Amino acid sequence: MANTQRNFMVPIEDLLIHDLYVLVALAEQQSDSERLKQGITQVLSIIDGQHQPWLNGMDLLEDAQQSKHLLSTGCERIDFLLQGGLREGHLTELVGPSSSGKTQVCLQVASNVAKEYSGSVVFFDTGNSFSPKRIEQIVGQLSDHSDIESNKLIEQVMNNIVCHPVFDIFTLLDVLHQLESKLRSQGGSKVRLLIVDSISSLITPILGGSGAQDTDLLVLCGESAGHALMISAGFLLKELARRHNLSAVVTNHMVSGEGGTLKPALGESWKSMPHVRLHLFRDSKSSICNMSILRHPYINLQLIIEDGWLTFEIERKYKILSSRGPPMDTKSKLEYRLKHWQPVASVGNNYLEQYAN
Amino acid sequence: SFMIVGVVDKGHKAVLKPEDKLKISENEALEILKAASHGCRLDSFEGSHAIVNGAQTAWEMLHDEAMLTRITTSCTDLDNILGGGISCKEVTEIGGVPGIGKTQFGYLFAILDFCINLELLLLLRGNRNYRIQLAVNVQIPADYGGLGGKAIYIDTEGSFMVERAMQIAEACIKDMLEYDGLLRKDSQTRHLKMQPKELLGNIFYFRICSYTEQIAMINFLEKFVSEHKDVKVVIIDSITLHFRQDFDDMALRTRVLSGMALKLMKLAKTFSLAVVLLNQVTTKYSEGSFHLSLALGDSWSHACTNRVILYWNGNERYAYIDKSPSLRSASAPYSVLYNFAVLCNHASRKLGEI
Numbered sequence: 001m002a003n004t005q006r007n008f009m010v011p012i013e014d015l016l017i018h019d020l021y022v023l024v025a026l027a028e029q030q031s032d033s034e035r036l037k038q039g040i041t042q043v044l045s046i047i048d049g050q051h052q053p054w055l056n057g058m059d060l061l062e063d064a065q066q067s068k069h070l071l072s073t074g075c076e077r078i079d080f081l082l083q084g085g086l087r088e089g090h091l092t093e094l095v096g097p098s099s100s101g102k103t104q105v106c107l108q109v110a111s112n113v114a115k116e117y118s119g120s121v122v123f124f125d126t127g128n129s130f131s132p133k134r135i136e137q138i139v140g141q142l143s144d145h146s147d148i149e150s151n152k153l154i155e156q157v158m159n160n161i162v163c164h165p166v167f168d169i170f171t172l173l174d175v176l177h178q179l180e181s182k183l184r185s186q187g188g189s190k191v192r193l194l195i196v197d198s199i200s201s202l203i204t205p206i207l208g209g210s211g212a213q214d215t216d217l218l219v220l221c222g223e224s225a226g227h228a229l230m231i232s233a234g235f236l237l238k239e240l241a242r243r244h245n246l247s248a249v250v251t252n253h254m255v256s257g258e259g260g261t262l263k264p265a266l267g268e269s270w271k272s273m274p275h276v277r278l279h280l281f282r283d284s285k286s287s288i289c290n291m292s293i294l295r296h297p298y299i300n301l302q303l304i305i306e307d308g309w310l311t312f313e314i315e316r317k318y319k320i321l322s323s324r325g326p327p328m329d330t331k332s333k334l335e336y337r338l339k340h341w342q343p344v345a346s347v348g349n350n351y352l353e354q355y356a357n
Numbered sequence: 358s359f360m361i362v363g364v365v366d367k368g369h370k371a372v373l374k375p376e377d378k379l380k381i382s383e384n385e386a387l388e389i390l391k392a393a394s395h396g397c398r399l400d401s402f403e404g405s406h407a408i409v410n411g412a413q414t415a416w417e418m419l420h421d422e423a424m425l426t427r428i429t430t431s432c433t434d435l436d437n438i439l440g441g442g443i444s445c446k447e448v449t450e451i452g453g454v455p456g457i458g459k460t461q462f463g464y465l466f467a468i469l470d471f472c473i474n475l476e477l478l479l480l481l482r483g484n485r486n487y488r489i490q491l492a493v494n495v496q497i498p499a500d501y502g503g504l505g506g507k508a509i510y511i512d513t514e515g516s517f518m519v520e521r522a523m524q525i526a527e528a529c530i531k532d533m534l535e536y537d538g539l540l541r542k543d544s545q546t547r548h549l550k551m552q553p554k555e556l557l558g559n560i561f562y563f564r565i566c567s568y569t570e571q572i573a574m575i576n577f578l579e580k581f582v583s584e585h586k587d588v589k590v591v592i593i594d595s596i597t598l599h600f601r602q603d604f605d606d607m608a609l610r611t612r613v614l615s616g617m618a619l620k621l622m623k624l625a626k627t628f629s630l631a632v633v634l635l636n637q638v639t640t641k642y643s644e645g646s647f648h649l650s651l652a653l654g655d656s657w658s659h660a661c662t663n664r665v666i667l668y669w670n671g672n673e674r675y676a677y678i679d680k681s682p683s684l685r686s687a688s689a690p691y692s693v694l695y696n697f698a699v700l701c702n703h704a705s706r707k708l709g710e711i
Binding site: 097098099103104107122126127128129130131132133134135136137155158159160161162163164165167168175178179182198200201202204205206207208253254255256262265 | 409410411412413414415416418419422446447448608611612613615616618619620622623625626654655656658659660661662664679680682683
């Protein structure tokens with residue numbers, strides 16, 4: 001280390017290579033190393049600002065209990081299925097075939113959250129399907145005030161919902177970054193809910209393959225860039241949800257899988273990205289939509305209904321049997337479980353009382 | 358050469374000292390400044406109340422939507438289920454079997470967006486008493502109250518027939534003259550000197566023969582519409598023809614189609630156009646039976662905002678709203694007539710069908 005007459009200086013490489021605490025200790029020994037100490041403090045504060053400090057389980061539990069509330073969706077049965085509603089800090093995915101009700105659920109949840117909770121709702125719309133008229137209808141249905149009051153209420157609620165059209169993935173990432181820096185700097189404005197409808201139409205044009213025939217985006221970015229953009233969008237949404245205590249909702253469509261069945265778009269890597277995956281389907285030509293849980297951090301394993309426990313035990317039995325017989329593929333297991341989950345959404349009030357006792 | 362006085366970061370700490378001189382040209386310096394201000398715009402919006410730059414609240418959008426005109430289908434039943442007509446900020450897909458009248462809708466939107474609005478049509482199509490009542494109640498528009506717009510017709514099948522379009526244009530002008538006579542008896546009459554050729558002259562027609570041309574066309578549309586600001590409707594007939602065969606790489610087809618769908622959505626929103634896509638049907642086997650569904654299947658089904666399916670019910674033609682964010686599912690009957698493109702069912706029995 002070079003010593004000058006007036007200042008104790010350290011070359012930059014040493015600062016990066018050596019242990020900071022050793023350097024600090026060394027600096028302490030020198031009497032006139034104020035600038036070095038300042039520099040080290042500055043570097044440490046920049047690093048802490050970029051990355052989260054370590055958290056232990058108790059901190060996380062406290063955070064989950066105090067800051068991550070449940071947002072009611074405005075539909076009793078969906079709230080019952082989700083044990084309260086959408087959780088702040090979670091990324092929820094609604095997946096289903098065309099016109100199965102995904103946008104309607106998004107509009108419903110947006111209206112209810114804007115009405116019941118303080119804070120705004122941000123809606124990113126990729127298919128021009130955000131309908132202010134429909135929102136007005138829903139808010140009118142949700143409230144039961146007299147005409148004069150309800151007009152003011154509708155105006156207030158609708159001023160809390162903000163819609164931004166996005167037509168490519170780069171705009172989405174840009175606008176999410178903007179939102180993040182806005183939330184970080186201004187303490188005042190609070191966002192409760194973030195909806196992207198639909199994220200799959202932004203990602204399908206760039207996902208997969210490369211070649212001379214591809215669209216301009218893919219030619220510029222290369223083969224795996226589409227994949228990387230999808231994952232970064234997912235991570236950005238999850239980080240926004242966790243850090244700023246909001247709930248993120250995305251919609252996804254379905255593509256044909258093996259044997260004529262439908263499977264969610266965006267492939268295998270996206271499967272593990274959302275915390276909660278909800279599958280919507282509509283019986284052909286009827287107006288009743290069904291929703292079932294494909295994936296959830298804690299609901300499947302809990303004893304919420306006796307049927308759920310029964311499914312789990314039968315699965316274990318199948319596992320024992322399958323070591324002798326043919327292997328049980330995951331599809332039939334999932335179907336069996338889905339069949340059992342369907343009654344969840346249609347359970348009536350008297351069942352709830354039974355369970356409460 | 359420019360001298361940069363200093364560059365500061367967000368924390369107002371000098372990064373480059375004034376002593377550093379950059380030898381760059383004026384254009385380059387302007388570009389750098391533009392990029393830098395673009396990157397730093399996050400700071401400049403601290404005073405703005407919008408959560409996200411470029412967003413609108415739902416309340417503002419509700420009022421904007423009320424002022425948007427809709428393109429009528431000239432059939433009141435259909436207009437009722439469509440909430441007044443085809444919306445001017447959305448992509449609407451119309452699908453049906455061949456011969457049901459999809460192309461008629463195409464002609465109709467191309468011509469009607471220029472001259473007629475809904476009130477006028479209600480006036481002309483309704484019965485005598487309704488007409489008189491409306492004549493009294495309706496505000497006389499400053500001009501003919503139409504959108505005054507031009508249309509872009511993209512033809513992939515070659516099914517656009519100029520003679521039929523001429524027929525429709527003539528019928529349209531006849532109706533406008535009738536309106537002229539009916540309403541402006543008392544006030545100064547404005548003589549309509551419009552020729553059918555003028556109406557046809559407002560349609561930009563493009564013929565597409567392959568999928569590469571189609572992709573190129575859609576990419577070109579944005580530039581074209583920004584140069585011709587009076588275009589109000591884009592009709593594509595039919596959107597899926599060139600993608601149903603000759604595509605070996607299905608993954609590529611999905612990417613291209615979804616990219617196309619996004620571009621059309623953006624076009625509709627940015628320029629407040631109505632984009633109308635006409636689509637063919639195919640048979641699909643599911644749940645043990647064959648039924649008709651739109652071509653290109655599930656991957657294309659989410660590419661439109663609204664979807665209307667045309668089908669035969671016995672001897673009558675019906676339209677059904679299959680997908681819409683704000684309209685209820687409903688069906689309405691319509692007919693195709695020789696002197697006009699479509700008409701409501703109750704009147705068609707008198708005039709005879711095609």
